[in-house]
Amino acid sequence: MAEAQRIVVKVGSSSLTTASGGLDADRVDALVDALAKARGSGAREIVLVSSGAIAAGLAPLGLAKRPKDLARQQAAASVGQGLLVARYTASFARYGVRVGQVLLTSDDMARRAHHRNASRTLDQLLAMGALPVVNENDTVATDEIRFGDNDRLAALVAHLVRADLLVLLSDVDGLYDGDPARPGASRISEVTGPADMAHVQIGSAGKAGVGTGGMVTKVEAARIAAAAGIPVVLTSASQAGDALAGRATGTYFHRTGRRSADRLLWLQHASEPRGALTLDDGAVRAVVQGRKSLLPAGIAAVEGDFAAGDPVELRDTGGRAVARGLVNFDAKELPQLLGRSTRDLARELGPAYEREVVHRDDLVPLHG
Numbered sequence: 001m002a003e004a005q006r007i008v009v010k011v012g013s014s015s016l017t018t019a020s021g022g023l024d025a026d027r028v029d030a031l032v033d034a035l036a037k038a039r040g041s042g043a044r045e046i047v048l049v050s051s052g053a054i055a056a057g058l059a060p061l062g063l064a065k066r067p068k069d070l071a072r073q074q075a076a077a078s079v080g081q082g083l084l085v086a087r088y089t090a091s092f093a094r095y096g097v098r099v100g101q102v103l104l105t106s107d108d109m110a111r112r113a114h115h116r117n118a119s120r121t122l123d124q125l126l127a128m129g130a131l132p133v134v135n136e137n138d139t140v141a142t143d144e145i146r147f148g149d150n151d152r153l154a155a156l157v158a159h160l161v162r163a164d165l166l167v168l169l170s171d172v173d174g175l176y177d178g179d180p181a182r183p184g185a186s187r188i189s190e191v192t193g194p195a196d197m198a199h200v201q202i203g204s205a206g207k208a209g210v211g212t213g214g215m216v217t218k219v220e221a222a223r224i225a226a227a228a229g230i231p232v233v234l235t236s237a238s239q240a241g242d243a244l245a246g247r248a249t250g251t252y253f254h255r256t257g258r259r260s261a262d263r264l265l266w267l268q269h270a271s272e273p274r275g276a277l278t279l280d281d282g283a284v285r286a287v288v289q290g291r292k293s294l295l296p297a298g299i300a301a302v303e304g305d306f307a308a309g310d311p312v313e314l315r316d317t318g319g320r321a322v323a324r325g326l327v328n329f330d331a332k333e334l335p336q337l338l339g340r341s342t343r344d345l346a347r348e349l350g351p352a353y354e355r356e357v358v359h360r361d362d363l364v365p366l367h368g
C-alpha cells in the first residue's frame with residue numbers, strides 16, 4: 001500500500017455533506033489535507049472519484065432530503081456539481097494543486113471510443129500534474145444515476161488509469177461481519193477471496209440518506225477491482241490519511257486476479273447489452289469452458305434490435321446469462337444464419353459471412 005504510485009480514492013456523499021444536505025467544508029478540507037499529504041510533491045498520482053453533487057444541491061434548492069424523482073435529482077446535481085468542484089478547487093489551492101473535473105456516465109465506460117477518450121484525458125491530466133476529480137454526470141444520467149454511489153465507477157476508473165491501489169472511503173471504518181452498530185460485530189481486517197465473505201451480512205445505504213450506495217456496492221466494487229489485479233482498502237474518510245500512508249486500517253482486499261484487457265472489464269461490468277443470443281448446449285460449453293468464438297451454428301434464437309459492434313448477452317437454453325460479447329452482425333442479419341456452418345454461409349452469401357458472430361477476443365464469460 002505504501003509503495004503504490006497511482007491511487008484512486010473514492011469518497012461518498014455521506015462523508016462530505018451534512019445529513020440535511022449541503023457541503024461540510026471541514027470534512028472536505030480534512031479529506032483534501034490527507035490527499036495532499038499523500039501526494040507529496042507529486043511523486044504519487046491520485047485520482048479522486050467523488051460523489052456529493054446531488055447532496056450538495058439539496059440545501060441551496062430548499063430540499064429537505066434527496067428527492068426520488070429523476071428531474072429533481074438532476075436539478076440538484078446541476079446546482080451541486082458546481083459547488084462541489086468549486087469547493088475542491090479552493091481547498092486543493094491551499095497546496096498549489098490544480099484540479100481537473102471529469103464527468104462520466106456509465107455509457108462513457110461502455111462505449112469503446114468514449115472509454116479510450118476518458119483514459120487519454122485522465123492520463124494527460126496526471127501527466128500535467130493536475131488531480132482529476134471524477135464524478136458521474138448526474139445532470140444528464142438516467143438509470144446511471146443509481147450507479148451505486150460511484151463505487152462501481154471507481155473500480156472501473158482504477159482499472160482505466162492502471163492504478164496500483166483503490167481506496168474506498170465510507171462513514172464506516174471497514175467491513176464488518178454484521179451490523180457494526182450492534183454489539184458483537186467485528187471488523188474483517190483482510191479479504192483474500194470469496195470464501196472470506198461467505199458468512200458476512202452486508203447492510204445497505206447509511207442513515208444520512210444523502211447517498212445511494214452502502215456496503216453492498218462497496219464490496220462489489222472491491223470485488224471488481226481485486227479481480228482485475230488491483231488491491232483495495234475500505235475504510236472511513238476520517239482514516240484516509242492512515243490508508244494512504246500504508247498503515248493498517250479498515251479492510252484490505254487482496255488481488256484475486258490479473259489485469260485484463262480494458263474492453264473485457266467494461267464489457268463485463270459497464271456495458272449495457274442491446275440484445276441477447278440463445279446458445280445451444282454445445283455452444284455454451286465452447287464459449288464458457290473452451291473460451292472459443294461463437295459461430296452461427298450454435299445459436300438457437302435472437303432477441304433485441306442491435307447493430308454490429310454492440311454488446312449482447314449470451315444465454316443458455318434456460319435463459320441464464322453465461323457470457324457477454326461484441327456482436328459482428330446486425331440483429332436483422334442473424335436469423336438467416338442460425339444453425340448453419342460458416343462454410344455453407346460463405347458459399348451461399350459470400351466470404352463476409354464466414355466470420356464469427358462473436359470473436360473470442362471480444363467475449364467474456366460471466367461467473368456467478
